Amino acid sequence: MRLQGKVALVTGGTSGIGAATVRRLAAEGAQVMFTGRNAAAAEALCAATGARFRAHAVEDAPGWADLSRDIEHSFGRLDIAFANAGIEGGDTDIEKIGLQAWSKIVEVNLTGPMLTAQHAIALMKRNPGGSRGSIILNSSMNGILALGGNVGYSTTKGGLRLLAKSIAMHCANQGLNIRCNSIHPGVVETQLIKTAIAGAPDPALARKTLEGLAPMKRMATMEEIAGLVVYLSSDEAAFVTGAEYVIDGGSTAGMNGV
Numbered sequence: 001m002r003l004q005g006k007v008a009l010v011t012g013g014t015s016g017i018g019a020a021t022v023r024r025l026a027a028e029g030a031q032v033m034f035t036g037r038n039a040a041a042a043e044a045l046c047a048a049t050g051a052r053f054r055a056h057a058v059e060d061a062p063g064w065a066d067l068s069r070d071i072e073h074s075f076g077r078l079d080i081a082f083a084n085a086g087i088e089g090g091d092t093d094i095e096k097i098g099l100q101a102w103s104k105i106v107e108v109n110l111t112g113p114m115l116t117a118q119h120a121i122a123l124m125k126r127n128p129g130g131s132r133g134s135i136i137l138n139s140s141m142n143g144i145l146a147l148g149g150n151v152g153y154s155t156t157k158g159g160l161r162l163l164a165k166s167i168a169m170h171c172a173n174q175g176l177n178i179r180c181n182s183i184h185p186g187v188v189e190t191q192l193i194k195t196a197i198a199g200a201p202d203p204a205l206a207r208k209t210l211e212g213l214a215p216m217k218r219m220a221t222m223e224e225i226a227g228l229v230v231y232l233s234s235d236e237a238a239f240v241t242g243a244e245y246v247i248d249g250g251s252t253a254g255m256n257g258v
Helices: 016-027 039-049 063-075 099-125 151-173 191-198 203-211 222-233
Strands: 007-010 031-036 052-055 080-083 133-138 178-185 244-247
Touching (some): 007 016, 016 031, 031 063, 039 052, 080 222, 099 151, 191 203
Parallel strands (some): 007 031, 007 080, 031 052, 080 133, 133 178, 178 244
8 A cells, every 4th residue: 555645647558558457556555536538448448447547649738738627627636647647559650650650650650648747747746745756768678779669669668767867957957856767667568469469370389489588588577667666656766766677587788699
């Protein structure tokens, strides 16, 4: 119950890492509001956790005003914002990517987290007792090491590293007790990954390949990522801001050599 009395917002919370984080934040005592597009999945998650759902696309700038008012009227504060929503659909290499696909990836993966942080800070500044809060941006190990075939995803996830640091510097320089950090997961065994493995020509080889990307020879669990978010949300991380937390089983730590 490390987050007892705190209020959290999770974007892209209806599946995968987002849903796992909603469950973990609620289990740690937080009141949770989460957003997304899948109302059916959201209903089940609300029933299981007591969290509240609001249908909202993270890149919908005008919709943020209503969402912010809902959080303030329902809870009276905001302590945690996990900018989790992201996409990679339509991505490819620099020679092939179309402007429409590029713009959509940038809109969701970079503009969306910027809007999340911007509105979270406005709410956190009005918290009873003074400004206070933790913002976590969900980047990727591909924000550390790029993929040649995913120029949009790699670029936007890399951008989140410095977005988090800029936010952290601004909040600290303004005397706000608001922290911001980025997390960089490796391959996580979400339902999407499980489905992709099952649909591969050789599922066993596909699993072995994905597991082999990390020196630890496995994928992360969604719960492990959620655990890191909880730590960064808690008062135990009160002096942690502007940091990038790699949680990838050693994938970006170095080279194995020959």
